[in-house]
Amino acid sequence: MITCVVEYVIDPQKTDAFEKFATRWMELVDAHGGTHHGYFLPAEGASDKALALFSFPSLAAYEEYRKLFGHHPDFIAADKIRDESGCVLRYERSFMRPLLPSTTTTST
Template identity: 35%
Template sequence: MSEDPITCEVRYRIDASALSEFKAYAQTWIRLIERHGGTHHGYFISREPPSGAGVSFRGLGKDGGNDIAIALFTFPDDATYLRYRDAVAIDPDGIEANARYGKNPPFSSYERVFLQQLE
């Protein structure tokens, strides 16, 4: 088990018509992560690029879709992250959130990536 900080990126596909519900979902998980030892860096949603902002490496890069939201949060180490997972499963707010959003999530899919800082 690593004692280095662990950052998680969660990338969601969202529906613009469910944005208010996604915001409520985001606020819930920010509170839960911070309550149980993590630092939440926020949720970010896609927006239009500035006019004239092309990609740097033509043929390799492309603009992403406008239906993306990203969450970033960090825990001090693997053990703290695993304790958070256990704690949120018995936290009344975590139980409520899983019941509320498990049946009808405000996103169509998500993927997560665990990250470490490049040194």
């Protein structure tokens, strides 16, 4: 599994537009082979930072998803929300390998 972490700098005056953008991307990731873990929006402290985390079974599966960018009408429409509102000032993507809690317990 590979997890994509997207760090956003957002316009704090356009949080509603960012939430609309984020909601659409959560649906698209889930519909195209990934698992979206959610967006994390400002609560306290810096009000212009947001995060998104989503996973795909493999880097190859993520690359298949990425091929839809700029071509699939739903992806174009989701990006249009961001582009027309100006809610995202910049973003950076990185990939991580998750270490998740074990579902089995051991006794000592």
